[in-house]
Amino acid sequence: MALLQISEPGMSTKPHEHRLAAGIDLGTTNSLVATVRSGSPVTLTDEEGRYLLPSVVRYLSDGGAVVGFEARQAAAEDPLNTIASIKRLMGRGREDVKTLAGRLPYHFVDTEAKVPRIHTAAGDLTAMQISADILRVLKQRAEESLGGDLTGVVITVPAYFDDAQRQATKDAATLAGLNVFRLLNEPTAAAVAYGLDQGGEGIIAVYDLGGGTFDISLLRLNKGVFEVLSTGGDSALGGDDFDHAVAEWMIEQLGITDTSDPKLMRRILNAAHEAKLALTDHEETMVSVELENGVSRELIISRSQMNELIDPLISKTIMACRRALRDAGVATEDVLDVVMVGGSTRVPRVRERIGEFFGKPPLVDIDPDQVVAIGAAIQADILAGNKPDEEMLLLDVIPLSLGIETMGGLVEKIIPRNTTIPVARAQEFTTFKDGQTAMSIHVIQGEREVVDECRSLARFALRDIPPLVAGAARIRVTFQVDADGLLNVEAREETTGASASVEVKPSYGLTDSEIEHMLKDSMAHARDDMQARALREQQVEAERVIEAIEAALRTDGAELLNEQEMAHIESARDALRQARQGDDMEAIKQAIKAVEVASEEYVARRMNKSVQSMMAGHKVEEFE
């Protein structure tokens, strides 16, 4: 672990096994998995040598699922059971679906549930479950390719993803049996992939236009530190929208008035997609569409025609770029390089207009489809602990302002957008009735001043507030955004020091019990060696905890602990060693927790000491 290395560079500990880690790009159109092998990041391929996995899942009536190219091929003939672009629905609620549903020809189950479900031959599923099915395939690909179990992964998300979308992504990973080291923003991942190649210092802009989302990020690179200055974008704008624009034009040109047949719509969309791809290399292309009556019609579309159709969409992205520049406090002249990410940046018109806007031709050296997964793999390798001397550091930001609802439906901003994470801000509240023991806080994300124009994140119910006279209670609520960009809330009543319990009611997510239920379900359908595997994982974890605490004690146990404290920790460690020999998974888990509790004070002392010695190092320099 990194902390050990910093404390005692010369000290030899048991050599770490190389931990298997991977980076996953869970894209709207395509997904990829990559890893660092023999020091180089590579994307992993299927048996046919393809590194892309189309983010398409086809559900069969026997409950099975087919993922990838095979599923995509079936999309036209089985549109209701073949789900594509599911990323667009992650973290979205019932209301959002109404706006998006027109574009997605699926059968949404009309229930009162907050989280929409799609009806398929294999059951009613949430976006999260469908994404988990894609992740499972990538997990398997990685583990087969690497010949072992993954310790953890880094999964990328659009920088502009809000809390609900991020949480849904993490939940999907949990459901797929993946341990997530970090959710990484896609543009930052791209910068990591590029940054190491270029080795430069300066400000770079990452223009990431994927299938369903657009992100613009401005980063400053300086000696291995990637500092995000600002980020912006649109989580509902991407290459798919180019397809739709072309498809709508085609519908008009073909004189089609009845748009109710999902198979026909899917065929037209496919044709539009093909046209878009062809126009990258040709000035003109012809597509053929099979109409309802079996007759095929041909259409010719020119590049300039398509440019006209997609220009308004590109303009939207430029507007987001302007805002990001302003937020960062830089002008286009200050930007050293523009990096293009995402398959849709292959469209010549996009490169032309963005080059124009920034005043320089954009960089396209690294395959725009692979660059994000590569960056994620690089970071996963580091977070797994495989590179203890690595200097690289990613300092990312929260993309949307976080606020709370106040009187009159207004928003009070607690944490403004583009604040570096992790970050914690506290706000004090008080009660307005005598003896009030509960309180509700509504947290919003967005830039507007009115609640209705922002996005509801969750309602936090604070309970167990000690009953006091109205206005006497001082409830300090701490909003903590972690390195994944996820919000945690803690509350404490200051005059009595009592912690209030916080219950989270997400606006667009599943409750804890719903997720646990899903997990249990997936376990039940799995093979027996899932159990054995879970036990093995705990045993490995136990070994790691023992190794770590022993190394720490060797380093500074005598210095930071008295005899009694040391004995206490050692006895917890011995108990864990004992438990590890057996095969009672719960017992091992409890024993691990016991070691952590026993050493919590010690850990805090070590971290404080680390900070002190960092500062002491500087003070010495000053006198030289």
Add this chain to the structure above:
Amino acid sequence: MRLRRELYGLAASMSVDLDFSKSYFELFGLPESFEIDTAQLAERYRTLQATLHPDRFASASDQERRLSVQGASWINEAYETLKVPLSRARYLLTLKGVDFNADKDTASDPAFLMQQIELREQLEEVDTQPDPFSALDQISRAIRERNLELQEQFAGAYAADELETARQAVLKMQFFNRLFDELRRKEEKLEETLM
């Protein structure tokens, strides 16, 4: 959601924290003054984050991860506060025990208030100008100039230990800050209508 709950559950049972008693200046090893070496501040910030950032603890124990999020947040807060002149000035005063009470704070200088009203009016009229963006630029420049003047005022008052004068300068800078936020919002709205 599960993870969130689990993390919270652990936080509730483990109450040991890092030592946050240092002032931000001490944390970065810088002298407690308004003038600051921003390059040194940035470098020390990077070094500190290299030690405590959660990415350094992705494979560590839950306890260490929790502490690292706390520590890294604290360092970020400290950096943000010292990086920007207004927040740095305000922080310096709070270190000297000066109070900033939102309810009672008003800048009392009538000339200043007049200036505020004028600028606000100009801001509102921007829509009717032939070139709204350049009108916004002008107001923006005016605000920036006034801010620089106020910073100098603050520096002088603080050095001479005239805390109330220093406090007034900070309050005025806060006014301009809010005005600048409004200007930014206006700029954004204008751009959107143009699209």
